[in-house]
Amino acid sequence: MSVFTDNLRDNINQRSHMAKTILIVDDEPEFCKMLESRLSKEGYEIILAGDGESALRKVKLFKPDLIILDVSMPKMDGGEVYQKLQENVKTQKIPVIFLTALKAKEDDFSLGYDVGLFTVFAKPFDPKELLGTIREMLGKAPL
Numbered sequence: 001m002s003v004f005t006d007n008l009r010d011n012i013n014q015r016s017h018m019a020k021t022i023l024i025v026d027d028e029p030e031f032c033k034m035l036e037s038r039l040s041k042e043g044y045e046i047i048l049a050g051d052g053e054s055a056l057r058k059v060k061l062f063k064p065d066l067i068i069l070d071v072s073m074p075k076m077d078g079g080e081v082y083q084k085l086q087e088n089v090k091t092q093k094i095p096v097i098f099l100t101a102l103k104a105k106e107d108d109f110s111l112g113y114d115v116g117l118f119t120v121f122a123k124p125f126d127p128k129e130l131l132g133t134i135r136e137m138l139g140k141a142p143l
């Protein structure tokens with residue numbers, strides 16, 4: 001292993017005793033930065049990914065406590081990412097907040113909704129409501 005990989009693993013292990021980590025997955029960089037700024041101020045550690053493939057790599061590497069996932073993205077959409085997360089025992093219990101600009105109802109996202117593994121927010125959304133949902137979902141999240 002390289003020194004870089006060893007240091008990265010050490011940082012990840014140290015992080016486990018710190019703030020909760022949220023992975024934000026969206027193909028709009030300005031939106032990601034805005035959300036990162038708001039959530040960082042609340043004490044969360046933020047990781048960004050611009051597409052579904054990158055998100056899956058970062059989930060494996062950083063093991064986030066919660067994922068905020070855009071539905072419509074290039075390469076792999078949010079539904080496909082969620083499906084891949086559900087196929088893996090190590091990732092299937094990570095809570096997910098779907099963000100969508102589409103007119104969607106929670107009924108359209110039946111997989112996992114009934115057991116509280118995810119919720120859906122339509123863009124634009126109320127930041128206070130999103131923060132409340134994040135706090136609630138992280139309270140349910142496994143340590």
